[in-house]
C-alpha cells in the first residue's frame with residue numbers, strides 16, 4: 001500500500017513539473033529559410049511567448065543540420081545592416097520575442113545539406129530557467145529585399 005501511495009505521489013509530482021514547464025513558453029509560427037544548393041547558411045524564425053511573470057532568456061538552440069547554431073541580431077554599422085551574434089534573446093515577462101528577418105534569428109552556419117522546402121528541421125530551444133523545448137520547424141521559402149552581410 002505504501003508503495004502504491006508513494007508511486008502515486010511521485011506521478012503527481014511529475015505531472016506538476018511537466019505542467020509547470022509546459023505553461024511558461026509557447027512557440028508559434030516557427031520556420032526555417034529554404035536554401036539554394038551549396039548555400040552554407042540559413043536561419044530560423046519564430047514567435048516565443050513567455051506566459052510567466054518573470055523575464056526569461058533563450059540562451060541556446062541546437063540542431064544537427066549545421067556545424068554551428070548561433071543566436072543573432074542585426075545592428076546598423078556604417079550605414080549598413082549587419083548580423084551579429086548575441087548571448088541570449090530576451091523574452092519579456094508575459095511578452096513575446098519575435099524572431100524575424102532583419103531582427104533576431106537563429107543562425108545556422110555550415111549547413112550539412114541544402115534545406116528543402118516542405119521538410120522539417122528539428123530544433124531544441126534552451127531557456128535560462130532550465131526549460132528545454134523541442135520543435136519541428138517547417139522549411140519555407142523566404143524572400144528578403146536586402147542582402148545581409150555578416151559581421152564576424
Ligand SMILES: [Cu+2]
Nearest residue numbers: 072083084107
Ligand atoms: Cu545571422
